[in-house]
Amino acid sequence: MDFVVEMLNIRKEFPGVVANDDITLQLRRGEIHALLGENGAGKSTLMSILFGMYQPDQGSIQINGTPVKIANPNIANNYGIGMVHQHFKLVSNFTVTENIILGNELTSWGMLNLQGAARRIRELSQHYGLNVDPDAKIEDISVGMQQRVEILKMLYRDAEVLILDEPSAVLTPKEIEELIKIMLNLVKEGKSIIVITHKLKEIKAAADRCTVIRRGKTIGTVDVKTTSEAKMAEMMVGRDVTFTVSKESSKPGEVILQLSDLTVKNNKNVAGLKQFSLDVRAGEIVGIAGVEGNGQTELVEAITGLRKAESGSIFLDGQDITRDSIRSRIDKGIAHIPEDRQKRGLVLDYTLEDNMILEVYNRQPFSKRGILNRSAIRKYASAILSSFDVRSGRGPLSVTRSLSGGNQQKAIIGREIELNPSLLIAVQPTRGLDVGSIEYIHKRLIEHRDNGKAVLLISLELDEVINVSDRIAVVNNGELIGVVNASETNEQEIGLMMAGVGKGGEQ
Amino acid sequence: MRNLIISLCAVLFGLIGGGVLMAVTGHDPFEGYKFLFQGGLKNSQRLGDTLATGTPLIFTGLSVAFAFRTGLFNIGAAGQMLFGGFCATVIGLNVDTSRPLLLLMMIVAALLGGAVWAFIPGLLKARFNVHEVVSTIMMNWIAYWTIYYAVPAYLKAESVETESRLLPDKATLKSTFLSDMFGGSYINMGLYVAVIAVIIIAFIINKTTLGYELKAVGYNRHSAEYAGIKVNRSIITSMLISGALAGLGGMAQFAGNGANIQIGVLPTQGYDGIAVALLGANSPLGVLISALFFGLLYSGRGFMNAMTDIPPEIADSIIAIIIYFAATSVLMDRLITRIVNRRRAATGGAGTSGPVSGKENA
Numbered sequence: 001m002d003f004v005v006e007m008l009n010i011r012k013e014f015p016g017v018v019a020n021d022d023i024t025l026q027l028r029r030g031e032i033h034a035l036l037g038e039n040g041a042g043k044s045t046l047m048s049i050l051f052g053m054y055q056p057d058q059g060s061i062q063i064n065g066t067p068v069k070i071a072n073p074n075i076a077n078n079y080g081i082g083m084v085h086q087h088f089k090l091v092s093n094f095t096v097t098e099n100i101i102l103g104n105e106l107t108s109w110g111m112l113n114l115q116g117a118a119r120r121i122r123e124l125s126q127h128y129g130l131n132v133d134p135d136a137k138i139e140d141i142s143v144g145m146q147q148r149v150e151i152l153k154m155l156y157r158d159a160e161v162l163i164l165d166e167p168s169a170v171l172t173p174k175e176i177e178e179l180i181k182i183m184l185n186l187v188k189e190g191k192s193i194i195v196i197t198h199k200l201k202e203i204k205a206a207a208d209r210c211t212v213i214r215r216g217k218t219i220g221t222v223d224v225k226t227t228s229e230a231k232m233a234e235m236m237v238g239r240d241v242t243f244t245v246s247k248e249s250s251k252p253g254e255v256i257l258q259l260s261d262l263t264v265k266n267n268k269n270v271a272g273l274k275q276f277s278l279d280v281r282a283g284e285i286v287g288i289a290g291v292e293g294n295g296q297t298e299l300v301e302a303i304t305g306l307r308k309a310e311s312g313s314i315f316l317d318g319q320d321i322t323r324d325s326i327r328s329r330i331d332k333g334i335a336h337i338p339e340d341r342q343k344r345g346l347v348l349d350y351t352l353e354d355n356m357i358l359e360v361y362n363r364q365p366f367s368k369r370g371i372l373n374r375s376a377i378r379k380y381a382s383a384i385l386s387s388f389d390v391r392s393g394r395g396p397l398s399v400t401r402s403l404s405g406g407n408q409q410k411a412i413i414g415r416e417i418e419l420n421p422s423l424l425i426a427v428q429p430t431r432g433l434d435v436g437s438i439e440y441i442h443k444r445l446i447e448h449r450d451n452g453k454a455v456l457l458i459s460l461e462l463d464e465v466i467n468v469s470d471r472i473a474v475v476n477n478g479e480l481i482g483v484v485n486a487s488e489t490n491e492q493e494i495g496l497m498m499a500g501v502g503k504g505g506e507q
Numbered sequence: 508m509r510n511l512i513i514s515l516c517a518v519l520f521g522l523i524g525g526g527v528l529m530a531v532t533g534h535d536p537f538e539g540y541k542f543l544f545q546g547g548l549k550n551s552q553r554l555g556d557t558l559a560t561g562t563p564l565i566f567t568g569l570s571v572a573f574a575f576r577t578g579l580f581n582i583g584a585a586g587q588m589l590f591g592g593f594c595a596t597v598i599g600l601n602v603d604t605s606r607p608l609l610l611l612m613m614i615v616a617a618l619l620g621g622a623v624w625a626f627i628p629g630l631l632k633a634r635f636n637v638h639e640v641v642s643t644i645m646m647n648w649i650a651y652w653t654i655y656y657a658v659p660a661y662l663k664a665e666s667v668e669t670e671s672r673l674l675p676d677k678a679t680l681k682s683t684f685l686s687d688m689f690g691g692s693y694i695n696m697g698l699y700v701a702v703i704a705v706i707i708i709a710f711i712i713n714k715t716t717l718g719y720e721l722k723a724v725g726y727n728r729h730s731a732e733y734a735g736i737k738v739n740r741s742i743i744t745s746m747l748i749s750g751a752l753a754g755l756g757g758m759a760q761f762a763g764n765g766a767n768i769q770i771g772v773l774p775t776q777g778y779d780g781i782a783v784a785l786l787g788a789n790s791p792l793g794v795l796i797s798a799l800f801f802g803l804l805y806s807g808r809g810f811m812n813a814m815t816d817i818p819p820e821i822a823d824s825i826i827a828i829i830i831y832f833a834a835t836s837v838l839m840d841r842l843i844t845r846i847v848n849r850r851r852a853a854t855g856g857a858g859t860s861g862p863v864s865g866k867e868n869a
Binding site for chain 1 (some may be wrong): 714715716717719720722723726727729730731732733734735736737
């Protein structure tokens with residue numbers, strides 16, 4: 001069998017954890033190979049080893065049948081291995097061309113030859129159907145486009161093996177479709193792709209084979225066409241997983257959050273949310289559906305106080321909180337799972353326990369007269385970490401930066417739910433999480449609802465919005481298009497509304 | 508632990524570098540170091556002088572370190588120190604009351620003077636996002652020229668134009684008890700104040716909600732804002748505390764080690780504070796130790812110069828090399844990691860010979 005890359009019996013230990021334990025992954029030429037595993041299963045470590053960022057403690061790597069030692073990413077590049085990281089590594093005020101050639105500049109007589117590079121990038125882009133403008137600045141193009149720039153960067157360096165680390169985590173459904181098309185294009189041209197993901201639907205749509213790892217061990221490699229999603233999920237989690245969210249019908253109580261004619265400016269200083277009115281009641285989950293950048297951020301930031309409301313008002317439990325400080329809103333019972341966990345949600349250089357008290361450090365028993373009470377903090381943090389299964393090297397004392405992205409997310413969600421807020425705002429709560437964790441998070445959101453609290457769910461995943469919410473408000477271009485009952489709608493109807501077509505056909 | 512090793516390595520490399528310099532310039536490094544350390548530690552008087560030289564450095568080091576910990580780079584310790592010292596001197600020369608009360612008033616004046624000088628950059632940063640490096644440097648020169656004008660105009664000594672009048676003994680931190688204990692050294696109560704400051708700052712940073720807030724803002728102001736912490740107020744608070752510490756350093760210098768304030772000098776302790784903070788890994792205890800070590804070098808170099816013909820600039824070079832290594836602690840960190848890994852691989856090889864030796868062959 002013709003393998004481009006073989007990673008045989010890889011073992012990698014970090015202080016306190018065995019990240020990879022005897023993992024074998026064999027990549028055939030011209031295939032899309034999915035690497036599937038829960039958060040913290042060891043996928044990223046394995047790929048970092050292949051890309052030369054870590055050295056394996058045991059095991060060997062073979063490229064085209066010859067054993068090699070990959071000491072650093074440059075050597076990986078020389079072997080034709082390229083990686084697109086989950087968080088893009090682009091200079092935002094450089095053009096696409098400048099970003100792509102960075103570190104590999106095309107020069108003539110010692111001068112930068114930008115035109116030549118741009119020409120080659122344009123050719124590559126056309127050849128693989130990437131549709132990237134070489135002269136655009138990174139800050140002006142969409143996230144999906146930025147990802148394609150990253151892919152181009154590897155193609156520009158003649159990569160034969162492409163590693164994509166959770167490529168769809170940051171994309172809208174439409175962009176995901178395009179990405180899958182691009183991936184299929186690439187393998188048609190003879191490239192081989194390893195894609196790290198936990199979205200089974202995408203694996204089904206794109207991958208040829210799939211290697212499943214669980215807690216650092218290989219569970220097996222399966223043929224995607226002949227394996228059901230349920231089977232793969234079971235291999236990954238180690239037990240049966242239910243995909244449909246089971247919940248009883250909601251029993252809405254009094255209005256918790258009331259927005260009336262809320263207008264909020266966006267970063268470009270024009271109205272990003274326009275005359276928005278919505279009620280969220282106790283005991284119900286209201287989902288916000290919409291394409292990214294259609295006012296969701298402005299909505300959430302206005303409710304939480306991170307952004308000023310231009311006009312209109314926000315009521316919580318009948319109290320006007322439009323002018324309240326962020327702290328006072330938290331104290332009145334708003335909790336917020338933020339969209340960007342690393343920017344907003346966590347102080348990455350703090351320990352986990354310090355992050356678990358981020359909003360409550362000034363309350364008893366965590367502090368008294370300005371002095372922190374370490375033992376109370378540790379007890380509180382440990383309880384959250386264990387009930388939300390946050391895996392880390394040193395428990396509450398781990399530096400948060402050292403955790404995998406999924407575990408960071410679980411820690412935030414645990415922290416916010418633990419506040420027992422009367423209104424929980426969850427923005428993309430399951431982004432980057434595996435099926436097992438998603439199932440658990442959904443269960444907790446519904447449990448929160450059943451405790452008579454209000455939940456506002458903002459997600460770009462239509463499945464999630466439809467399955468978890470009781471009512472769905474659809475936004476387009478900052479305006480409320482309509483509100484529908486989740487049980488009486490479907491993806492088509494919501495999709496149309498997301499495109500700006502109102503319920504019942506009116507514009 | 509790792510920080511301690513890095514700092515010790517920096518010191519070691521600095522000393523080696525200084526030794527090489529001495530050897531290259533044709534001097535005996537061992538003799539040089541003998542006199543350098545003797546000069547700082549030989550007898551109780553010299554030990555006292557070393558402690559006294561280190562005292563203002565404890566304050567400025569603490570000032571810079573505290574700002575660092577909260578995400579701010581306070582280069583203005585010199586100006587804050589100068590202005591704080593000036594305020595203390597004004598009180599000391601013009602108020603006549605019982606000694607404890609007078610010293611307390613002077614301490615408060617020094618604290619406030621330094622804090623005011625740091626408040627302006629803090630406000631500019633919070634309001635207009637002016638980078639504190641730029642504004643604190645500018646404030647240094649504003650302090651310099653303010654003193655240049657104010658001292659001759661209002662506090663002039665009878666004969667000398669460039670200094671203020673001498674403070675009466677009761678308006679300084681001098682302590683006959685300490686001086687006698689250290690054989691007539693100019694060591695003074697500033698050291699007590701410094702140790703108290705170290706303890707208070709360590710307490711604030713590690714144990715209080717204030718420290719928690721300020722550090723959170725320093726690490727990630729977006730998440731601090733998300734958590735409801737008032738970011739702008741925290742920046743100003745940090746600068747106030749940092750400036751107050753530097754201001755106290757001014758008092759320790761001008762009303763402790765000395766007894767008057769001079770014009771035309773930006774105190775070197777201000778910039779040395781950055782080095783002290785770096786070497787002390789920005790921890791209060793580390794600052795205390797590294798400030799005293801710098802004090803040792805400064806007070807020993809005169810003796811070395813007197814006993815040998817090694818130029819005193821060698822001592823300055825040693826300090827510079829130490830700063831260099833402390834500042835590039837990332838490189839040292841990497842070096843240590845590599846050594847640790849190699850050792851781990853070696854011991855692992857002894858236990859389970861198979862796979863590890865195979866890796867080495869590859």
